[in-house]
Every structure is written in structure tokens, then in C-alpha cells.
Amino acid sequence: MGQVEVTESFPFGGLKFIPESLVIRNSNGNVLNPSKYSLVYNAPVQANKGFKVVFNSQITSLYTISYTTEFNKDWIWSNTENFNNKVRMDWLDTSEIPRTTEAEGLFIPRTEAKSNGLKFGSYNASTKELAWKLGVNYNSKTVAEPEVVDILKSGQTLVPGSLKVYTMNVAKNGDPTKGVEVNSSKYTYSVNGNNELKLSFTDAIQSAYYIEFHTSLEGKVIGTSIDNKASLYDGAKKVSKDLNATVKIPYGDEYLLKNGVQNGEKIDWGIQINRSQSTVKNALIKDTPSANQILLQDSFHLYPTSVAENGDVTKSGPELIQGIDYSLEIKTDVDGKQSFALSFAKEISKPYILDYQSLIMANTGDKVTNTVRFSGFNVIEISKDSSKEIIVGVSNGSGSGSGVRGSLMIKKLDAEDNLKTLADATFALYRLNGSDRVFINSLTTDSAGTATFNKLWLGNYVLIETTAPSGYVLDPTEHPVSIHSSSTNQLVITNHKAVEPTPTATPEPTIVPTATPSASSEPTATPSTEPTSEPASTPTSGAPGGPLTPTPTSSQVPGVIINDPAVPAGPGNTSDLESATSEEVGAPDLVITDENVPLGEVDIVDEEVPKGTINNSTSSAPQLPKTGESSPAPLYMTGIGLIAIGYILNRVFRRGGNLK
Structure with missing residues (x-):
């Protein structure tokens, strides 16, 4: 090859030749002496301008030309992000015939x-x-x-x-x-x-x-x-x-994931809630199982979780408390189809795991399904659904898989009057599953005294009264019920009226008497042997029952001082004193005329009155009446009465002596 010229061009721009980087090597890899070729380029070097290599003599072997360029996407003038390089070689063959060839190279830069x-x-x-x-x-x-x-x-x-x-x-x-x-x-x-x-x-x-x-x-x-x-x-x-x-985001936009696996006659359900960890207010979960299963009320458990960096969720900490952290309501409609609603008490921003069970009421090979919906609010309304379908394996048939359903009607009556129906009695119905009791529903009797449980699977149940009608005693009996067909089973239950207790009078407090001396039935005053001086005014004789004025004297009863005016001689009526004296000391109803009554003597035994409380058990005289305030007035009146009686008797005896 003679007169060999190699021309490099940059058809779309973006490149700038670096002259000192050019190297030509022969087939042995040895660098060709620059005297063997000429390098032609614009000086100073400009972007997007190519160059030419001209060999000074014929070449008969392989040569490799390498060089370096700068690249800059801002230099590209075409609609491309890549860098294109084009080469053309011209030479004369051995017959002096001109030859040419071209090739292109493409450089795709990093993103x-x-x-x-x-x-x-x-x-x-x-x-x-x-x-x-x-x-x-x-x-x-x-x-x-x-x-x-x-x-x-x-x-x-x-x-x-x-x-x-x-x-x-x-x-x-x-x-x-x-x-x-x-x-x-x-x-x-x-x-x-x-x-x-x-x-x-x-x-x-x-x-x-x-x-x-x-x-x-x-x-x-x-x-x-x-x-x-x-x-x-x-x-x-x-x-x-x-x-x-x-x-x-792992599990982003996921609010529900429903899973279930058969466990004998039950299905273990699990719902993973809010694995996206969104913040949601008024979070509510509504779950509707298929009709061929019964929710087990006591199997519900809600757990908090921990989240790994990769988003994996696991249970952690004690389970949440129903009634405080969340509320759960299981409903059974008139057709016996169940559903439940679980609502969180506060806004949520973490995942939770809900576990619960249902009792299989289907045959082997039947499908059991469950659909759950999540709803809540943040900036937008959130509503997501999830469902799971399980094909029942071997089933012991805890219920009838035939699809036949029965019903139970309760009639509530008064035990004494069977024509009187009772409303507002509440009953809970449980299905017997081996040793377990599965809650079915709770109903309250209407104004006609009836309540009906519909769409009951064939099998055995027990009915328990949980609230009695107002005014009646709760029936504690557990009533066994068997549903064997689609017909309606009737059960009559009576209640007895509650007996209202007789009000008990509140006892008056007993007042314990203090140690107070009481008057003896016999007069205790010692009369003087000398005649009593005549009063200044002589009482006028009158009809019995006239006023009687006692003569002042001192009382022999300890602690009692009597200071009354002198008692005049004359007629007196002591009937008013009966309430203040002993019954054994009767005051005679006497009419005394004012005659010249000869003086005589009355011997009265002066017995010493003992001090202290008199024991009523040895005294024939009853105690004096006592007021609630322990007033000495009764003692005063008793003393006055005794003095009056003594005075009257003295006058009687003296007059009797004069008459003789």
C-alpha cells in the first residue's frame, strides 16, 4: 500500500483531539518512529476538528493508531448524547489504482x-x-x-x-x-x-x-x-x-394481607394490617366470612409488631387490650351470616397482626372464603380490600355440609300468668363443638315476647338467659337445644316475678339510764311531832279536784332539793299526781271540811334511804318515768306528791283523834 493517508473526523462533534496522545505501533507492538509518518491537525487544537496521519513510505504490514480525545456533551451539535468517530483511509495499490475504505466508532458515555x-x-x-x-x-x-x-x-x-x-x-x-x-x-x-x-x-x-x-x-x-x-x-x-x-417501599400501599390455614375443624386466620406503616386515622377493619363457617369470639388477638430495615414484620410485645386499644363487634344478621368490625381507638402508624379462628361448617372439598376491607383517613380516604379462599381438606363435619339450616324461636312468658308475654329478655346461643361452646348470637325478646335465631346449622346448642325482663328473676337454667331439620324449633321459657322486700323500720337508739336515785313507794319524809303552823291563808273548801298547794319541805332523796310554797290545809285533789307516782301509792279522793281537828300523833318510821341506784328486781314499785334528757322534773313532782299525801294523812289522823 502506497501513499497511505488516514483521516479522522468527528461527524457529530463533542470531541477534541489531543495531539501528544497519538501513538502508532507495528504488528510486533513496537512504537513506530514519528519520522515514518506525518501528523496533520489544526493548531491550536479546536473542538470537533479531526486530524490526518500520512505514512511516508509503503506499508506492508499491520499498524495500529491510537489516540485520546476530550469529550463534552456541550460540544455535540446533533441530536444525540453519544460520541461518534469516523475514519477514512486512502491508498494506491500495487497497480497504482486508488483505493479507499471507511469505518466508524461509537462511544456511549456513562449516565x-x-x-x-x-x-x-x-x-x-x-x-x-x-x-x-x-x-x-x-x-x-x-x-x-x-x-x-x-x-x-x-x-x-x-x-x-x-x-x-x-x-x-x-x-x-x-x-x-x-x-x-x-x-x-x-x-x-x-x-x-x-x-x-x-x-x-x-x-x-x-x-x-x-x-x-x-x-x-x-x-x-x-x-x-x-x-x-x-x-x-x-x-x-x-x-x-x-x-x-x-x-x-417494601409493602408500600399495603393495608391488608389475609392468610388462612385449616387446623382440624377450624381455620386459623391471620390479617397483617398496615405493613406500609402509613399514618391512618379512624382505622376500621370489616371482615365478612363465607356462610359455611362460624367465628370463634374468644379467639381474637391483636398484636403490635416490630419492623426490620427491609420491611419484614414480626409480632412484638404484649397483645393489645380489647376495649382500650381497640373495639371488636361481631354481628349476625337475620339470615345467620356473620361479620365483624374492628376499630382502633387511636390513629395508627405501625403494622399490626390480627389472629382469630372460625369453625368449619363445610364438607371436604368445599370452598371457605373470607373478604376483609380496610378503611381510614389521612389526607385522602383510604379503602383497600383483601380476600382469601381455602379449599377444605378432610373435615369431620362439625356441622352439616348439606346446606340445610334450621331456626329456634323463643317465647318468654310470666310463670304465674302464661298469657302474659315478656319483652326485653336477652338470650345468648352457643353451639356445642365437643367440649367447646361457640358463641352464635345474642337476641332480645320483642313486645310479643319472642326472639328467633335463624339459619342455624344442624347440631346441638345451649341457650342461656343473660338479662331478665324488668321486675323478674333471671332464669339460671341452661336450655339444651337440638336442630335436626329446617323446621322451626320452639322453646317456651318462663320467669317468676321478683319479690320486693318489706321495708324494715329503723330501730330507735336505746337510751341507757344513768344511775339516778328513784323515789321509794313509802313516804320518806319524817313529819314533825309538833303541829304544823297554820298557813296565812286557809284554803277554801270546794269540790273535789280543787287545787292543792303543798307545804314547803326538804327532800330526803339525795340530789333533789324541793323548794315549794307552804301547803295549806284543806281539800285537795290528787288525781293529777297519779302519773307521777307509783301505782301502789294511791292518793285517796277525799273531801276535808275545815273543822276543829284535834291534834294527835302519827308515828312514821324514819328509815334511812340508801344512796345510789335502786335495783328494780327487789322493789315492788316501778321506776319513775325518765325523759330523754334525764330531767329532774319527775323527781320534783314525785316528792311534791309524797309530801302532799303525808300532810293529808296527818290531818285525817288528827281529826279522827279529836272526834273520839
Whole structure:
């Protein structure tokens, strides 16, 4: 080959030849002396301009030409992101006939070079945080007013203190690595009202950088993935492509996952709730099993969970408390079809696991299905469904798989009056399954005293009264019931009226008497042997029952002082004193005329009155009446009466002596 010329061109631009990089090697790999060829190019070298190699002599063997170019996508003038290189060789063959051939080469740069940056992220399900790594100015352009804008989508919030800036090292093969941390004084950042993160460098840049930060999804509705977009600007001019990244969220947008497995005559159901970890208010789960199963009320258990970084959910901690952390309501409609509703007491933001069981009422090979719906609210209404179908394996037929259903009607009557029906009696019906009792439903009698359980599977049941009608005694009997056909079974149950207790009078408090001396039945005053001086005024004789004025005297009863006016002689009526004296000391109803009664003597035995309390058991005289306040008035009256009687008797005896 003679007069060989090799011409390199860059048809779409984007390349710049580096002359000192050119090397020609022979077939042995030895470098050809530059004197053996000529290198023709424009000086100074310009972008997108090619070059030519001219061999000075014939060549008869293989030669390899290698060289290096700079590349820059900004130099490309066509609508492409790749770099194209075209070569043409011209020569004369041995017959001096001109020959030519062409070839092309294509260089596809890394994505980071095309975009002048990169972005990627990861998700930690345990903390619900995303870790973002943003690379800018990968191509090391000169940017006079560098600003990075990153749009935080899906409601992400920047975790305070998480943002750092590092230098970027780019290897020959294009692999970027993180360098050293950049002093925070070299940049500023903030998040505006549009949830845009903006970072501005304080000076122009001519190299690549990494920006790392964390965002949180706490309090948000978490979807299947999170998209993010960032760009590098030089002032208002965009100097990078949109740097997009998408992070997949494990179990994102999943609120329910229903599973079930047969366990003998039962099915163990499990519902994984809110594995996406979205924040949901008024979370409600409604589950509707197929009609060929019965929910086991006591089998419901709700558990909190722990979440691994990869999103795996496991039970953790004690189970939640029904009635405090959540409420559960199992309903049975008039056709016997069951459903349940579980509602959380507070908003949820973590996953939960619900376990429960149902009793199989189907034959081998039948399908048992379960459909569950989740609903709640955050920024949007949330509603998701999940279902599970199980084909029953070997079944012992705890119920009838024939599809035949019966019913039970209860009639509630008064035990004494069987024509009187009783409303508002509540009954609970349980199905017998071996030694277990499975709650079926609870009904209350209507105004006609009836309640009917419909669509009951054939088998054995027990009926228990849980609330008696108002005014009646609860029936404690457990009533066995057998359903053998589709006909309605009737059961009459009576109640006895509740007996109202007779009110018991409240006893009056007993007053214990204090030790007070009581008057003796015999007069205790010792009369004087001398005649009593006549009173200044003589009482006028009158009809019996006239007033009687006692003569003042001293009382022999300890602790009693009598200071009354003198008792005048004359008629007196002592009938008013009967209530204050002993019954054995009767005061005679006497009419005494004012005659000259001869003086005589009355011998009265002056017995010493013992001090202290008199024992009524040895005294024939009853005790004096006693007031609630222990007043001495009765004693005063008794003393006065005794003195009056003594005076009257003295006058009688004296007059009798004179008459003789």
C-alpha cells in the first residue's frame, strides 16, 4: 500500500483531539518512529476538528493508531448524547489504482456524564427514613453561580441536621467515590413552602460534589415508591439534566394481607394490617366470612409488631387490650351470616397482626372464603380490600355440609300468668363443638315476647338467659337445644316475678339510764311531832279536784332539793299526781271540811334511804318515768306528791283523834 493517508473526523462533534496522545505501533507492538509518518491537525487544537496521519513510505504490514480525545456533551451539535468517530483511509495499490475504505466508532458515555450528575436513595423501614445521595457537576464544569434544587415528593420532610456535602472523586473508568466533607461555611440550604430543598454554594465550582441527606415519611400515607428529582443550575441556567431517582417501599400501599390455614375443624386466620406503616386515622377493619363457617369470639388477638430495615414484620410485645386499644363487634344478621368490625381507638402508624379462628361448617372439598376491607383517613380516604379462599381438606363435619339450616324461636312468658308475654329478655346461643361452646348470637325478646335465631346449622346448642325482663328473676337454667331439620324449633321459657322486700323500720337508739336515785313507794319524809303552823291563808273548801298547794319541805332523796310554797290545809285533789307516782301509792279522793281537828300523833318510821341506784328486781314499785334528757322534773313532782299525801294523812289522823 502506497501513499497511505488516514483521516479522522468527528461527524457529530463533542470531541477534541489531543495531539501528544497519538501513538502508532507495528504488528510486533513496537512504537513506530514519528519520522515514518506525518501528523496533520489544526493548531491550536479546536473542538470537533479531526486530524490526518500520512505514512511516508509503503506499508506492508499491520499498524495500529491510537489516540485520546476530550469529550463534552456541550460540544455535540446533533441530536444525540453519544460520541461518534469516523475514519477514512486512502491508498494506491500495487497497480497504482486508488483505493479507499471507511469505518466508524461509537462511544456511549456513562449516565452520570450524560446527566452531569447522579442520584440514588435507599429506604429504612424501621425508621421510615430515606437516605438520599446526590452527585452534581460530574463533568467538572465551571459553574459561576451554582445552586442545587431538589424536589421532595410524597410529603417527605427533611430530617434536621442530616445534610452533608462531600467532594467527588471520579476514576478513569468513570466510577465516582465520596471524598472529604466540605466545610458547611461553603454552602447554605433551606426548604421552601413548595417542599423544595435548595442548596447554594458560596463560590463558583469547577469540580464534582456529593450531597447527602435524609428525609422522613412519618405521619404520611406511604405508597409503593418515592420519586425524587434534583437539578444543578448556574444562576437561572440549567447545567444538568433532571437527576431522578426512585426508591421502592417494601409493602408500600399495603393495608391488608389475609392468610388462612385449616387446623382440624377450624381455620386459623391471620390479617397483617398496615405493613406500609402509613399514618391512618379512624382505622376500621370489616371482615365478612363465607356462610359455611362460624367465628370463634374468644379467639381474637391483636398484636403490635416490630419492623426490620427491609420491611419484614414480626409480632412484638404484649397483645393489645380489647376495649382500650381497640373495639371488636361481631354481628349476625337475620339470615345467620356473620361479620365483624374492628376499630382502633387511636390513629395508627405501625403494622399490626390480627389472629382469630372460625369453625368449619363445610364438607371436604368445599370452598371457605373470607373478604376483609380496610378503611381510614389521612389526607385522602383510604379503602383497600383483601380476600382469601381455602379449599377444605378432610373435615369431620362439625356441622352439616348439606346446606340445610334450621331456626329456634323463643317465647318468654310470666310463670304465674302464661298469657302474659315478656319483652326485653336477652338470650345468648352457643353451639356445642365437643367440649367447646361457640358463641352464635345474642337476641332480645320483642313486645310479643319472642326472639328467633335463624339459619342455624344442624347440631346441638345451649341457650342461656343473660338479662331478665324488668321486675323478674333471671332464669339460671341452661336450655339444651337440638336442630335436626329446617323446621322451626320452639322453646317456651318462663320467669317468676321478683319479690320486693318489706321495708324494715329503723330501730330507735336505746337510751341507757344513768344511775339516778328513784323515789321509794313509802313516804320518806319524817313529819314533825309538833303541829304544823297554820298557813296565812286557809284554803277554801270546794269540790273535789280543787287545787292543792303543798307545804314547803326538804327532800330526803339525795340530789333533789324541793323548794315549794307552804301547803295549806284543806281539800285537795290528787288525781293529777297519779302519773307521777307509783301505782301502789294511791292518793285517796277525799273531801276535808275545815273543822276543829284535834291534834294527835302519827308515828312514821324514819328509815334511812340508801344512796345510789335502786335495783328494780327487789322493789315492788316501778321506776319513775325518765325523759330523754334525764330531767329532774319527775323527781320534783314525785316528792311534791309524797309530801302532799303525808300532810293529808296527818290531818285525817288528827281529826279522827279529836272526834273520839
